[in-house]
Amino acid sequence: MRRVRFTKYSFDVVIVGGGGAAALAAIAARQAGAAVGLLTKESSLVGGATIMAAGGTSATFSPGDGPEVFFNDIVKAGGRLNNQTLATIVAERSVSAFLDLESYGYLLDRKDFNTLRTIKQGEGHAFPRGYLDRREALGLCHALGKALMRREVAVIPEVTVARLLVKDNRATGVLALSLVTGEYFAVEAKAVILATGGLGALYEVTTNSSLLTGDGFAMAWDSGAELADMEMVQFIPLNFPYPETRRGKMIGMCSHFGSGVKLYNGLGERYMAKYDPERMEFTTRDIASRANFTEIREGRGTKNQAVVVDPREHDPAILLRFKTSVPHIYAMFREVYGDRVAEWQEPFEVIPSQHFFMGGIRIDKDCKTSISGLFAVGEVAGGVHGANRLSGVALTEVFVFGPIAGRSAARFAEGEKLIPPDTPEIKRTIDKLESNVMKAGTGVRPFELKQAIRKTMWHNLGPVRDEKGIRTAIETLDNIRMNDLNRMVFGASDRKYNRDRMEAIEVDFMIETALLIAHSALTRQESRGSHYRQDFPFSDDSKWLKNIVLTKNRSGGMDIRSMGIVQEG
Amino acid sequence: MRVKCDLYRFDPDSGSIGRYETYVLDAASTETILDILIKIHRGFQPALSFRFACGVVKCGECAVMVNGAPCLACEKLIEPEMKIDPLPGLPLIKDLVTDRRKAFEHVFKLLPRLSRLVQPRERWQSLDPETTNRYIQLTKCFECLICQSACPVFADMPEKFVGPLGLLWLAQMSLDPGNEAAGIKRDAGSALEMCERCGICSAVCPCSEDILRLAMATLEKE
Numbered sequence: 077m078r079r080v081r082f083t084k085y086s087f088d089v090v091i092v093g094g095g096g097a098a099a100l101a102a103i104a105a106r107q108a109g110a111a112v113g114l115l116t117k118e119s120s121l122v123g124g125a126t127i128m129a130a131g132g133t134s135a136t137f138s139p140g141d142g143p144e145v146f147f148n149d150i151v152k153a154g155g156r157l158n159n160q161t162l163a164t165i166v167a168e169r170s171v172s173a174f175l176d177l178e179s180y181g182y183l184l185d186r187k188d189f190n191t192l193r194t195i196k197q198g199e200g201h202a203f204p205r206g207y208l209d210r211r212e213a214l215g216l217c218h219a220l221g222k223a224l225m226r227r228e229v230a231v232i233p234e235v236t237v238a239r240l241l242v243k244d245n246r247a248t249g250v251l252a253l254s255l256v257t258g259e260y261f262a263v264e265a266k267a268v269i270l271a272t273g274g275l276g277a278l279y280e281v282t283t284n285s286s287l288l289t290g291d292g293f294a295m296a297w298d299s300g301a302e303l304a305d306m307e308m309v310q311f312i313p314l315n316f317p318y319p320e321t322r323r324g325k326m327i328g329m330c331s332h333f334g335s336g337v338k339l340y341n342g343l344g345e346r347y348m349a350k351y352d353p354e355r356m357e358f359t360t361r362d363i364a365s366r367a368n369f370t371e372i373r374e375g376r377g378t379k380n381q382a383v384v385v386d387p388r389e390h391d392p393a394i395l396l397r398f399k400t401s402v403p404h405i406y407a408m409f410r411e412v413y414g415d416r417v418a419e420w421q422e423p424f425e426v427i428p429s430q431h432f433f434m435g436g437i438r439i440d441k442d443c444k445t446s447i448s449g450l451f452a453v454g455e456v457a458g459g460v461h462g463a464n465r466l467s468g469v470a471l472t473e474v475f476v477f478g479p480i481a482g483r484s485a486a487r488f489a490e491g492e493k494l495i496p497p498d499t500p501e502i503k504r505t506i507d508k509l510e511s512n513v514m515k516a517g518t519g520v521r522p523f524e525l526k527q528a529i530r531k532t533m534w535h536n537l538g539p540v541r542d543e544k545g546i547r548t549a550i551e552t553l554d555n556i557r558m559n560d561l562n563r564m565v566f567g568a569s570d571r572k573y574n575r576d577r578m579e580a581i582e583v584d585f586m587i588e589t590a591l592l593i594a595h596s597a598l599t600r601q602e603s604r605g606s607h608y609r610q611d612f613p614f615s616d617d618s619k620w621l622k623n624i625v626l627t628k629n630r631s632g633g634m635d636i637r638s639m640g641i642v643q644e645g
Numbered sequence: 646m647r648v649k650c651d652l653y654r655f656d657p658d659s660g661s662i663g664r665y666e667t668y669v670l671d672a673a674s675t676e677t678i679l680d681i682l683i684k685i686h687r688g689f690q691p692a693l694s695f696r697f698a699c700g701v702v703k704c705g706e707c708a709v710m711v712n713g714a715p716c717l718a719c720e721k722l723i724e725p726e727m728k729i730d731p732l733p734g735l736p737l738i739k740d741l742v743t744d745r746r747k748a749f750e751h752v753f754k755l756l757p758r759l760s761r762l763v764q765p766r767e768r769w770q771s772l773d774p775e776t777t778n779r780y781i782q783l784t785k786c787f788e789c790l791i792c793q794s795a796c797p798v799f800a801d802m803p804e805k806f807v808g809p810l811g812l813l814w815l816a817q818m819s820l821d822p823g824n825e826a827a828g829i830k831r832d833a834g835s836a837l838e839m840c841e842r843c844g845i846c847s848a849v850c851p852c853s854e855d856i857l858r859l860a861m862a863t864l865e866k867e
Contacts, residue, residue, distance in 0.1 A: 117698075118698045118704065118706065119696065119698075119706055119745045119746060120698065120704050120705070120706060120745075120788065121749070123698055123699065123704050123706075127703050127704050128699050128701065128703055178770070181821065181823065183772070183780055183784075185777070185781055186772055186774070186777045187774070188774050189771040189773065189774075190771060209781075210781050210785075211781060211784055211785050212703075214703065214784065214785060214786070214787070215781070215784040215785070218784065218786065218788055219784070221788075222759065222814075225750075225753055225759075225760065226759070226760050231746075233746050256738055256742075285698055285699045285700055286700065287698060318675070319673065319675035319676060320673075320675075320676065320680060321675075321676065321677045321679065321680050321719065322701070325701050403853070404701075404702070404703065407702075408701065408702070521687070521691070523687055566691070567686075567687075567691020567692070568690075568692035570692045572656060572658065572694070572738070573694035573739045573740070573742055574691075574692065574694070575686065575694075575695075576691060
């Protein structure tokens with residue numbers, strides 16, 4: 077064995093993740109008196125999917141609206157698979173958690189002295205609930221970043237956490253690789269919070285950044301935690317088809333363009349009549365994504381493998397709102413399609429794209445997982461959204477549960493002692509991770525394996541699924557795991573800032589997470605929410621109104637169980 | 646089209662000196678600098694260190710110099726001939742990667758007021774529309790550090806001057822009713838004296854609005 081060295085940090089609470097959930101958890105844990113470390117893959121203090129968010133935050137702002145109505149909408153959208161305890165908490169605290177953000181130094185976007193600037197009504201919401209901010213999420217992320225520094229959270233940037241350290245079903249810390257130095261380090265902690273976000277990078281086209289490789293799901297799975305609803309991947313219908321840099325990045329939904337908007341395929345047919353004759357273009361995001369995906373896959377797309385949005389019949393007030401409330405999307409719109417399309421005077425091409433993940437680590441109302449000392453929050457945690465998420469509720473979930481996770485981890489840490497990590501075990505793990513350092517040219521680089529995973533996931537576990545496709549994906553993924561992982565090499569052996577070292581760890585996470593999605597999707601022999609099985613196109617409440625829960629068994633295999641829905645209370 | 650790319654390579658820990666490596670490759674005119682960096686990393690130089698995160702002009706992490714002008718790599722389209730350097734004036738980690746964290750911590754060190762907790766306040770405070778609009782504009786910053794890197798005064802006296810980013814942060818704080826206005830005024834006073842009003846920061850800023858000029862105007866009005 078090579079001589080392996082690593083340094084060590086100690087905290088009461090360590091948080092893994094670089095977005096809003098991680099930051100809010102860190103601030104709350106610190107306020108509760110804990111010494112807090114935060115490990116993020118990025119060099120920004122707060123980034124993740126949060127900094128890319130454009131869609132705003134949903135809360136019960138409107139007169140007449142209230143937690144019960146909001147809860148009902150969340151659960152209806154979620155195909156009633158939601159953990160009702162969690163959904164209730166989100167619905168009850170949506171407004172107060174949102175307004176609390178001002179106490180971290182984030183000033184909200186106001187219209188005048190006492191009203192928020194834009195509250196938009198999105199699909200599936202019984203009342204207008206969507207707060208939109210002219211900075212999109214930049215103002216929020218930078219304010220939270222400064223709050224982290226003010227409160228002396230030890231933020232360690234540009235690190236990839238490679239393993240969760242667990243001893244006797246108790247989380248004891250993490251093992252991480254610094255991209256900057258190329259060195260490994262162990263963090264011992266009384267409590268660990270996973271806030272690693274979603275898994276967009278598992279898909280060929282996604283609105284997410286390439287850093288969201290499903291790390292938290294894979295680590296939680298490996299440590300024996302329960303994961304639920306892993307088949308529930310959300311897609312969004314309208315995204316840029318080109319150029320390559322912008323491919324899959326988000327435009328949004330037809331509703332952004334107002335009531336005159338129409339969708340056409342490459343043959344000039346207004347195809348939504350086939351998928352949702354009543355609501356047409358104003359259908360839910362899952363049906364619209366499925367329709368766009370199907371038209372393109374069955375050869376009715378344009379020559380660029382896209383479908384066409386015609387926004388020409390529009391209300392100028394809605395165009396103005398588009399320009400001011402999603403300025404970033406508008407700027408990109410102009411960049412990609414030119415001025416006439418930017419003014420909605422010409423049709424433009426779009427593709428569907430992966431957007432969000434509803435499933436994840438099972439948590440209770442305090443963000444506790446089934447592993448002692450391990451907490452999860454944000455997109456990596458499952459349950460709030462069930463089988464599908466309403467617009468604007470991703471950030472609401474983060475604002476409500478971020479501080480809950482931080483407080484409950486700090487409370488847990490108070491009564492605990494640090495459990496020193498198992499040094500020989502860590503050395504073995506590092507050695508295993510490092511055994512990939514081979515000569516360039518003799519094997520396959522991490523990005524090549526990533527491309528293979530992303531391709532099979534998009535084609536077989538995208539908006540439209542069936543048994544044959546899912547089995548093909550499982551075969552492809554198993555094959556990569558058995559035959560390619562052991563010939564994965566770093567293109568260069570440099571230690572410092574060598575992206576391949578980080579990406580090699582990500583490939584492992586991607587395969588594990590992809591297989592969890594695939595097996596869960598194969599098990600659910602019905603269609604519900606975002607999970608659409610061509611071979612089982614209808615929902616079947618008598619058999620499937622329940623959650624699919626995955627856990628790793630003692631022999632390393634997968635236990636698949638179905639469990640009753642968590643009721644309110 | 647065929648593009649020629651001179652890439653700066655340097656590891657400050659290596660003891661050797663910086664150099665340029667030249668790559669010639671095919672690219673579409675719609676590709677960005679970031680696309681080219683990814684292509685070179687995958688196909689030609691796996692040891693190349695470069696940074697990016699969101700890929701859609703939000704996080705500010707991919708800022709580099711292209712032919713002597715700073716830009717966000719994920720926004721800037723390619724040119725037939727490109728010389729790509731790291732942002733100058735910031736500590737270098739390796740190749741195109743600067744130490745952003747050190748640069749932020751530096752501003753915090755010079756502005757201890759940033760480190761103070763905002764005063765407890767009503768969660769929802771009334772704000773007049775003009776202040777709100779200005780605050781919203783000032784907080785559209787990408788925190789890409791291009792302004793800091795381009796500022797000649799900051800290059801001359803990095804130990805004393807908070808730089809354009811520090812001035813922007815002060816301006817943001819001055820509009821936030823949760824902060825103590827008099828102290829911010831004092832901090833801003835000395836920084837404003839050092840600034841030479843050359844306007845380079847606002848010329849290089851990738852934001853669509855001239856937020857750095859607006860920050861100066863906000864502080865001068867105070």
